[in-house]
Amino acid sequence: IKLVVPTLGCGTPPVEPLTSRVVNGVDAKPHSWPWQISLQYERDGEWRHSCGGSLIAANWVMTAAHCINTKFSYRVFVGKHNLVEEEAGSKAILPEKIIVHEKCNDIALIKLSEPVTLSDQVQLGCIPAPGTLLTNLYPCYITGWGRVYTGGPIADKLQQALMPVADHATCSQSDWWGIAVRTSMVCAGGDGIVAGCNGDSGGPLNCKNAEGFWEIHGIASFVSGFGCNYEKKPTVFTRVSAFNSWIDQVKKMADVFLKLH
Secondary structure (H helix, E strand, O other), rough: OOOOOOOOOOOOOOOOOOOOOOOEEEOOOOOOOOOOEEEEEEEEEEEEEEEEEEEEOOOOEEEHHHHHOOOOOOOEEEEEOOOOOOOOEEEOOOEEEEEOOOOOOEEEEEEEEEOOOOOOOOOEEEEEOOOOOOOOEEEEEEOOEEEOOOOOEEEEOOOEEEEEEOOOOHHHHOOOOOOOOOOOOOEEEOOOOOOOOOOOOOOEEEEOOOOOOOEEEEEEEOOOOOOOOOOOOOOOEEEEHHHHHHHHHHHHHHHHHHHHH
């Protein structure tokens, strides 16, 4: 029997995530989305969760550009499940460099000041192949510590929700998001029942590929101002497969820059 092993071992959580078709968010199984990180900023001497993100290499995290504000200091917390508890295997790491996409696309990369050690709690998510487009209603999961409902508190434990993809033809209809949705974005949800809420920004849209590995197809970008779960207003994500070459280029440039200095 030939076993297919993913490159660099990504997208294979040691703990299999829940994949029941649960309506609305539910607590994720601890460490079943081990590439999920908490991006935290410092305010009044305290670290606060502000956005999600995904570990895509031992020293690189991918998040949304709108999560980054140059006024704040940030840290990346890996291996977290419950934000308010001390957890074995979790670690806070300071960024060495933050690179925001230069053309207003909602994607940013954070180079960590030290590489993380992969473990049962900390694993890499896979990046889909360039140009990959998912079919309408493809089952994906949004994960994050976002608000559980409109105006509600941020969740302590990592949440997950099944969010089927709304393809570009559907999502760009005039009574959906219309021209606000570019081809470099991907939509998920919009059934009026489940949607990402504030605080899920920057976090992954996790989709299992044909080989059984989890790929990060989206970076949570914006939800409707009407609230979290609005019909025909799905959560809009930056489509990761539109930015493969940018991601590779940024990582290469950062390495060259460090060698020169």
